[in-house]
Amino acid sequence: MTVIGAGAWLPRQPSPAAAGRVFCLPHAGYGAGVFGKWPDRLSGIEFLPVELPGRLTRFGESMPDTFGELAHDMIDGLGRYLDVPFAFFGHCWSGLIAYDVTTQLQAADGPSPACLYVSSQVAPQDGPVGRMLDMDDAALTAELESTIRAQGKDPHPQLVAVCLAMLRADVELNRRYIVPEPLRVTCPITAIGWTDDDEVRPEQMAGWSMCGDTTFERFDGHHERFLDAPPELLEALCAGIRRSV
Template identity: 45%
Template sequence: MTTPSPTRPKKPRSLLRRPDPDAAARLFCFPYSGCGASMYQRWPRWIGHVEVCLIQPPSRQNRIRDAHYETYEALAAALVEDLAPYLDTPFAFFGHCGGALPGVELTRQLDAAGLPVPRRVFVSSQVAPHDGPYGRLLEMNSDGLRDELATIITSLGGEPNGSLIEMGLELLVNDIEANKRYHVDAPLRLPCGITAIGWADDPEIPIQLMGGWLKSSDDCRYALLDGGHFEFLDAPAELLTEIELDMTDKTATPTPGDA
């Protein structure tokens, strides 16, 4: 008589792939506004000992039929339940621009629920919540957003065309509306460290605008990396080094002007 193999846990809908149960640490990555988890296709599966886990919000790609989350608070509430089985090892959140803020809200909700909190939140090209909402896309009309979507598709290696852009426009608009709704009057105090990442050739969110993160954590470190707004898509070595460093060591805390 054969012994049945243990049942593998079902992959949460909020993750593009099932995490490795033996991972020593995990980095949960949120997609950029208007995009899905596959935007991280050029990233490695592992950064040193850290497994890269891709979050897939509803209303895109394999979750195209799922209703949009509408607010970061609602998205975080769903993720608290979905990610709970995978918070059994040191973990962190990464997000770029509009994708950075859901990780902040999720950290707040995990802390409020008495659940494990991330070792670090990596925020790339985004102002602190009490300094926002901020960004060029937030003020664009539909024509401007169509042009922006074409730029995003090209940056991801795709070929923008009318049908693809029209299909993605509603998602981009809904993601931007969620960004607009997320504002706090006073700095959110996170129970973990923050690494605020700016890009030297990024006109969208210069690192000088990211000083508010210092008020959100007693352990806030700044890093200014080479490249423009979409440089992170290529998983540059500089970025991966910063992530691996902060998942293992404590470092000094320079101010934004010193970065």
């Protein structure tokens, strides 16, 4: 297994003066750029987007076969930056990555996150779920083209083809993720649902209480409202860090 340095995982160098760090994991088919509207920091707490294999500067790398392998590699890459209070934020698909990173740190007696934040994702034992699991390549292509147009851009065929390969790999990774009995984490969990989410309803997230001590939050907005950096979400992410300081 190739160990990649933190420079590959983090587009922006962490500040040694940060009071805390929230590592932000992009959802399926996307890279760290989805957090482009997010501030670099809030009240001394950094928001650090994580670049996963197969995206942007890491196009030449393949995604690992399992979330567990991906979590292992991520810990190797980010370990030196877990020296201040930190948390993981994962939305939809990447909520499962955030959970696996947390359980692996716990199993290795490593540093514990101040909080695990999962948005729009069912608990590990309740999946896999997601409308993309049943889509063929033609349907996924249409989905990508629609998303690109919604961003005010033209879906260039070569770009769509590259994104399709990435999205398909992510979808298959989710399909293989089967967790009959979840490992409870020792850090608190905050499960975040969205009022207008038509992909994962907030009530579908109740199973997270089996994974650890869980607080349930519900914010206004649709499935991808997090992209707009809602103030209430950013404040919730910082709250867990502040409680641990």
